[in-house]
Amino acid sequence: MDNKNPLVSIVVPVYNVSLYIEKCIKSIQEQSYENLDIILIDDGSTDGTSEICDKIAENDMRIKVVHQKNSGVVRARKRGVELAKGKYISFVDGDDWIEPDMIKFMLNNIREAEILSLGVYEEVAPDNIAVRYDEFPEGLYIGESQIAEILRNMIYDFAQDRLQRLTPWGWNKLFLSVLIKKIYQEIDPEITIAEDTVFVYKCLLRCKSIVISHNCFYHYQYREESAVHTANPHMLISINKIYLALYTEFSKHPMSESLLLQLQKWVLLMDYWAVNIYLGFDKRIYIPEFVANLSGLENKKIILYGAGKVGKTAYEQLKKFGYNIVSWVDKNFKYYQNINLPVTAPDRLADKDFDLIYIAVSDQEVAEKIKMELLAKGIPDYKLIWKEPMKIFDYSECR
Numbered sequence: 001m002d003n004k005n006p007l008v009s010i011v012v013p014v015y016n017v018s019l020y021i022e023k024c025i026k027s028i029q030e031q032s033y034e035n036l037d038i039i040l041i042d043d044g045s046t047d048g049t050s051e052i053c054d055k056i057a058e059n060d061m062r063i064k065v066v067h068q069k070n071s072g073v074v075r076a077r078k079r080g081v082e083l084a085k086g087k088y089i090s091f092v093d094g095d096d097w098i099e100p101d102m103i104k105f106m107l108n109n110i111r112e113a114e115i116l117s118l119g120v121y122e123e124v125a126p127d128n129i130a131v132r133y134d135e136f137p138e139g140l141y142i143g144e145s146q147i148a149e150i151l152r153n154m155i156y157d158f159a160q161d162r163l164q165r166l167t168p169w170g171w172n173k174l175f176l177s178v179l180i181k182k183i184y185q186e187i188d189p190e191i192t193i194a195e196d197t198v199f200v201y202k203c204l205l206r207c208k209s210i211v212i213s214h215n216c217f218y219h220y221q222y223r224e225e226s227a228v229h230t231a232n233p234h235m236l237i238s239i240n241k242i243y244l245a246l247y248t249e250f251s252k253h254p255m256s257e258s259l260l261l262q263l264q265k266w267v268l269l270m271d272y273w274a275v276n277i278y279l280g281f282d283k284r285i286y287i288p289e290f291v292a293n294l295s296g297l298e299n300k301k302i303i304l305y306g307a308g309k310v311g312k313t314a315y316e317q318l319k320k321f322g323y324n325i326v327s328w329v330d331k332n333f334k335y336y337q338n339i340n341l342p343v344t345a346p347d348r349l350a351d352k353d354f355d356l357i358y359i360a361v362s363d364q365e366v367a368e369k370i371k372m373e374l375l376a377k378g379i380p381d382y383k384l385i386w387k388e389p390m391k392i393f394d395y396s397e398c399r
Helices: 021-029 049-057 073-083 102-110 144-151 177-185 195-206 235-251 256-278 309-320 333-338 364-376
Strands: 008-014 036-043 063-068 088-091 115-125 128-132 139-142 173-176 209-220 301-305 324-329 356-359
Touching: 008 021, 008 073, 008 102, 021 036, 021 049, 036 049, 036 073, 049 063, 063 073, 073 088, 073 177, 073 195, 088 102, 088 177, 102 115, 102 173, 102 209, 139 144, 144 195, 144 209, 173 177, 177 195, 195 235, 235 256, 301 309, 309 324, 356 364
Parallel strands: 008 036, 008 088, 036 063, 115 209, 301 324, 301 356
Antiparallel strands: 088 173, 115 128, 115 173, 139 209
C-alpha cells in the first residue's frame, strides 16, 4: 500500500436522485486528490439515476456501479463498505456535493488518527445555508482521556443545553477502513432515520484518536422529498431501534452513566420531533415547545394574538385554566382555520370588548413589530402585553 498516496474509497448510496447525481459524481471526479475508489450503490432507482451512473462510469475507471433491489440506505452503505478497497473510507450522499479539495484536506490533516471530522454547509431550507461543525476545539484528540472530553458531551451537553455537539453524520468524515468495516455490519438495516447516529457514536466509542476541523467542504442539499423531510409513521420504531443499539454499547463503557443519560435526552427530543413533525399527526395533536407566561391575565377579557407554536400553547393553557378568551386572531387565520383551529382575522380589534391583547410569539422583535401595528390601529399601549415564553423543547438540531 502506498502510504504517501493512499487509496481513498468514497461510498455513494443513490436512490432516485436523477436531478442531483451528475453534480454529485462530478464533484467527486474533480477532486484535486485523484487516487480514489468511487463506489456508487444504486438502490433500485426508477427515475433514470441508474442510467446516469452507468454512463458516467464508462469514462472513469475509478468508478464502480453496483445495482441492487431497493433495500434502504443502510444496506446500500453496507454494500459499499464491503466493496471498499481504500485505506480510508468517506461517504457522500447522492443528492449532495463536495468541494474540490475536500479529500486532499482530509488526508493532509488526519495524520495518524482513525477519524477526521469536518464542518458542513447545510441547506436547512431552500436558499437558507447554515454552517455546522463539531462544537469542540479543533485539533487532534488521542488517548482515553482526550476522547473522553468528546464522549461526555457528544450527544447532549447538559451544562450548555446543547444537542449533538459532535455532528452525527458519516458524510462529513474520513474513517480508517479497518475501524469501520466491522462496525457498519452491526447497523440494523431496518433503521430508517438517523442511521448515521448509531454508526458515528459506535466509532467514537471504539476509536483511539480523532481530528476535529471546522473547515467546511461538504454541501448538504435540501430536498423536500427526501426521507428526512417526509412523513414517516414508523419513526418511533426507528428511534427505539437506535436507542436499543446504542444502549447495549453504552452500558458496557466505563462512561456508561454519562453516555446513557445523554442518550435518554436524545430519545426524548427525537420523540418530540417525531410527534410534532414527522409522524403525520393532525396539526391539533402536538407536544408543546413552549410554556406561556400567563401572569397578569387573571380575571381579564383576553384577545390572543398569534397562532403559531407559542400561540397554540397559550390557547391550550388559557382554556385549561378557565381564562376568558374573547378572540384568537392571526394574520394567517385562513391557514389555521383549514386545520380546524378557531382563529379569526385581526380586524377591528378596537371595537371588541376586551381588557388585554396577549401577543403570543417567542421573539421580542416580532412582538414589538406586532405591537406597533396594533398601536397604529388605535389600541392603547396599556392594553398590549408580551411576556417571553419559557422554551421546554428545542429540536432544531435534531437530524
